[in-house]
């Protein structure tokens with residue numbers, strides 16, 4: 001792309017020349033976009049402006065010198081429901097953990113509103129309005145539902161009653177069974193407890209790692225409905241899902257992650273109908 005800006009070339013006041021230049025840029029852009037669609041990096045650059053949360057070119061991993069994330073980019077605008085799909089081992093959980101301060105980011109940045117939150121601790125992130133529901137071991141099995149929810153508001157116990165009411169209005173079963181130990185709940189009910197606990201701090205961004213994993217199709221459906229409901233209360237959600245086809249149906253935008261970076265990105269609908277995404281990812285993932 002020509003690096004000269006119109007103002008570098010156009011004498012002040014020469015609007016016609018500027019218009020010619022602009023239309024040339026537009027023509028070139030149209031030709032380019034026809035020849036080759038925008039890359040995930042280009043989409044990130046233009047789409048991420050003003051995002052509520054964004055990750056830029058993350059390099060992160062579990063051991064020094066071994067990066068699992070390989071320049072991963074991601075953004076979510078306020079109120080968006082964003083999905084991440086991709087094969088096993090692609091780095092989806094690692095990305096969520098890096099956003100939540102659980103995996104060290106070696107390079108790149110995470111920004112919430114306009115604040116740099118790269119490598120902040122999880123408790124600092126919770127205070128700033130980020131919630132996380134991990135893929136595994138996401139409830140305290142020996143504690144009751146109510147105690148699990150109390151753990152969610154440990155940073156602000158005075159808000160417990162108000163938040164408890166808000167959470168049980170979304171998940172009435174949690175209120176009815178508040179004295180039941182989480183370990184005795186079904187898989188679907190445990191997911192509700194885990195999401196409820198993360199909601200106790202009224203997060204503005206909720207990171208969900210495979211909330212439907214291991215559930216029957218009927219319970220998976222319930223999880224997706226709940227996720228959509230939470231989103232409709234105004235919570236921005238970034239959800240990693242193994243049920244890729246279903247995930248793309250409910251999200252506003254999605255990312256296909258492969259080998260630690262975004263292979264494809266677009267609206268849920270566009271990804272679900274993209275022949276390459278279907279061939280490479282949805283064919284096998286949808287049957288998983």
Ligand SMILES: Nc1ncnc2c1ncn2[C@@H]1O[C@H](COP(=O)(O)OP(=O)(O)OP(=O)(O)O)[C@@H](O)[C@H]1O
Nearest residue numbers: 062068086087088089090091092093094095135242
């Ligand atoms: N705690 C860990 N210590 C070392 N390596 C890890 C750890 N967790 C994950 N990895 C490695 O990081 C890579 C990405 O794993 P990650 O869990 O992020 O993948 P994923 O996309 O979430 O996969 P899945 O769909 O199976 O959940 C894998 O090669 C995995 O072996």
Ligand SMILES: [Mg+2]
Nearest residue numbers: 092093094135
């Ligand atoms: Mg995972």
